[in-house]
Amino acid sequence: MPLGTNNVTVTTAATFIPEIWSDEIVAAYKKNLVLANAVMKMSFKGKKGDVVHIPAPTRGSAAVKAAGSQVTLIAATETEVQVAIDKHYEYSRLIEDIVEAQALNSLRNFYTADAGYSLAKQVDTDLIQLGRAFNGATVGTNDYATSNATTKAFIGGDGTTAYNSTTSNASALTDAAIRRTIQRLDDNDTPMDGRFFVIPPSSRNTLMGLARYTEQAFVGNGNAIRNGEIGQLYGIPVFTTSNADTGAGNSTTDRICLMGHRDAMVLVEQIAVRSQVQYKQEYLATLFTSDTLYGVKAVRTTATTGQALSSSAFALAVPA
Secondary structure, eight states: OOOSSOOOOOTTGGGOOOHHHHHHHHHHHHHSSGGGGGGGEEETTTTTOOOEEEEOOOOOOOOOOOSSSSOOOOOOOOEEEEEEEEEEEEEEEEEHHHHHSOOOOOHHHHHHHHHHHHHHHHHHHHHHHHHGEEEGGOTTTTTOOOOOBBBBEETTTTSSSSSOOOTTTOOOOOHHHHHHHHHHHHTOOSTTOOOOOOOOEHHHHHTTTTTGGGGTTTEEEEOOOOEEEEEEEETTTEOOGGGOOOOOOTSSSSEEEEEEGGGGEEEEEEEEEEEEEEGGGGGGGEEEEEEEEEEEEEOOOOOOOTOOOTEEEEEEEEEE
């Protein structure tokens, strides 16, 4: 039978070729990641299981060696961090044939960019919420007030006053609060290298209005490839993201900044961002789905009364 003129070819069906969808979505996903690029990341791709076990050895201390005596042996009971792979998110569109026939190719570009952005935002949101809970708050509750003698967040004005969601005492970010937060990391023996500072757009606006941050203390990195990085503050990369705009406590006007170290949290990906398409004849449409499977976990969160002395992340409450 001779070939007709209405065959579906790679040209006419180019909009729905999976490879194109996948490439564009992965690019959009990577482009929109902010905090996920600043913390520890592990690939669990192709491996079975729902929990990853990460050793968490205890730091040892040097001992004086006395002449003629045995060396001091360190015998610590090592622990581990268990990361549950329990976050499976998807983005789906059912695109009818009439849309494929009449819509511009830019529609596909929008869907791929939107899918990548949505999944990236979800991953970053999970990490930001996790980081904010280091000082005693419950993950996902936005409870950053003071309770049970545990300071969960400090206000941006001085970095020493406990944030209270009931009275909404958040204040604009200041140099004093930033330096005090850096000192907390220093006091915890947190390595200088690998630190990050995530702020909402409102705090970026505050920083841009302070002369010292547009001169020497806030130096941009012209070669930065990480999305969202707007410069370096006292040697710490600063990232801005609207994900940090989630209201704190019962307030809809307060925001949380987060300063920490890359080893404070871990992101484990079991299924990296992927895309799949399937033609649904019963709907005369093509089902497009992009998804990812991952887990996030805090690694250094040990707290003592009044302050998280072993924490590698601290939160500052600021107004919108």
